[in-house]
Amino acid sequence: MVIEYIRYRVPQERLGGFEDAYARAATALRAAPQCLQYELTRSVEDPSRYVLRIVWTSADDHLRGFRGGPNFAGFFAEIRPYVTDIEEMTHYAETPVVGSGGGAPPTLYEWAGGLDAFRKLCEAFYRRVLADELLAPLFARMDSEHVRYVAVWLAEVFGGPETYSIERGGYPHMLRRHLGRGITEAQRRRWVNLMLDAADEVHLPDDPEFRAAFSGYLEWGTRLALANSQPGADPAHEAPVPRWGWGVAPPYRS
Numbered sequence: 262m263v264i265e266y267i268r269y270r271v272p273q274e275r276l277g278g279f280e281d282a283y284a285r286a287a288t289a290l291r292a293a294p295q296c297l298q299y300e301l302t303r304s305v306e307d308p309s310r311y312v313l314r315i316v317w318t319s320a321d322d323h324l325r326g327f328r329g330g331p332n333f334a335g336f337f338a339e340i341r342p343y344v345t346d347i348e349e350m351t352h353y354a355e356t357p358v359v360g361s362g363g364g365a366p367p368t369l370y371e372w373a374g375g376l377d378a379f380r381k382l383c384e385a386f387y388r389r390v391l392a393d394e395l396l397a398p399l400f401a402r403m404d405s406e407h408v409r410y411v412a413v414w415l416a417e418v419f420g421g422p423e424t425y426s427i428e429r430g431g432y433p434h435m436l437r438r439h440l441g442r443g444i445t446e447a448q449r450r451r452w453v454n455l456m457l458d459a460a461d462e463v464h465l466p467d468d469p470e471f472r473a474a475f476s477g478y479l480e481w482g483t484r485l486a487l488a489n490s491q492p493g494a495d496p497a498h499e500a501p502v503p504r505w506g507w508g509v510a511p512p513y514r515s
């Protein structure tokens with residue numbers, strides 16, 4: 262992924278049609294498989310200045326794929342009158358310096374109550390698991406630290422510290438713990454049900470937005486665990502720990 266910035270300073274006589282031209286040109290960006298995102302912004306202090314930000318799958322995809330592909334002619338026809346107004350047109354790579362500011366919605370981890378909330382959740386969950394005829398046999402030989410491991414996994418997934426990745430080896434390790442276990446659909450569903458019962462027991466937030474995001478992850482994660490645990494399954498062995506967010510419904514704050 263690479264981010265292209267194009268900075269424009271458009272003279273007064275051409276300013277009128279500039280945004281409309283880009284609105285039309287954007288049709289070609291929406292159709293281009295090489296383009297992931299685009300955004301045209303206008304300077305607040307000097308309305309003759311614009312910055313166009315385009316996220317491309319790669320610089321090569323932009324320069325060869327898009328420019329050499331079927332969408333370029335329509336795009337260029339719209340923006341050609343403004344080419345001489347370009348002050349900078351450069352590709353940028355991401356750096357590790359990225360994040361959300363204090364005004365952004367809290368993570369699911371923060372909303373739930375931090376690590377302590379996930380620890381209590383997992384303690385309640387495994388009390389139920391060990392008393393459950395369908396699940397108890399699967400966990401009969403679990404590590405004495407298993408409850409904590411799953412708590413720090415969930416904490417990391419929901420936006421907390423990367424403890425599971427650092428201490429436990431992240432996704433590859435979690436995957437290996439499920440391989441070959443032959444989890445059945447009945448066991449998967451029971452796992453979800455007991456997790457939701459445990460969430461009620463320990464009073465995880467019960468607002469619709471949190472529970473929708475939380476149970477969305479449980480559905481996704483357990484279906485993957487089931488598929489990965491089947492004989493002959495060949496899932497990706499290297500991947501980052503997934504990060505789960507609010508989705509389309511961030512928390513309601515009056």
Ligand code: HEM
Pocket residue numbers: 396399400402403404407410411414415429434435438439442444448449452478479481482483486487
């Ligand atoms: C969202 C879904 C799930 C999550 C987040 C999850 C999380 C984890 C994690 C983090 C581990 C590895 C702990 C370690 O580092 O040792 C693990 C192991 C395990 N999981 Fe899951 N799991 C999920 C679904 C399931 C389901 C549906 C089942 C079975 C019904 C299951 C059965 C097991 C078993 C048997 C182990 C190994 C326990 C042991 O003997 O140590 N998991 N799980």
